[in-house]
Amino acid sequence: MTQSIINTKIKEFNATAYHNGDFIDVSDKDLAGKWSVVFFYPADFTFVCPTELGDVADYYEQLQGMGVEVYSVSTDTHFTHKAWHDSSETIGKIKFPMIGDPTGRISRNFGVMIEEDGLALRGTFVINPEGEIKVAEVHDLGIGRSAKELVRKIQAAQYVAEHDGEVCPAAWQPGEATLAPSLDLVGKI
Helix, strand or coil, X not given: CCCCCCCCECCXXXXXXXXXXXXXXXXXXXXXXXXXXXXXXXXXXXXXXXXXXXXXXXXXXXXXXXXXXEEEEECCCXXXXXXHHHHCHHHHCCCCXXXXXXXXXXXXXXXXEECCCCEECEEEEEECCCXXXXXXXXXXXXXXXXXXXXXXXXXXXXXXXXXXXXXCCCCCCCCCCXXXXXXXXXXXX
16 A cells, blocks of 8 residues: 555655756755745757746746645756746746756656656646645646636635644635534534
8 A cells, every 4th residue: 555645745856957047956955934836847959838838837936825835746857947937938937947857756756657658747736835745646647737726725725724623624615614524513514
């Protein structure tokens, strides 16, 4: 049986990313103390990937306003990320760090590495300021993700973190009622 990654601490990593015209070093320590999204995708210069990354780029300002940093990761190099950023209008609007993982170490750390292909599955991980994984979502390669739904999940994770004893029901949106699990609720929902 596989152990769930939920509520585990992220593993140590060091990598190089392309970010706002520069190559920067990124490590697990950069995620400490803030909410983060680590967004894995198979490869640069492909088909579904740019639609997903462009979607996240469209929500990046909102995510930043929520105190969230986004890190995209593929098994390409940081040089390939720069070339893709420079040649694609969609990828050119990305303002978050694009991490290169050519050794696959980070992809393996999060359990999304496709060993026989040397690529990562479509994995999305929301990490709290303590470095714990609170949301883990993994898709098959042909299924694109929604940044709008990612924002909602982060809002719910942040709400639960700030409101001890409350939980968010299905399709919860900020401002809607939450639940306080108790014996009184058993069988009444």
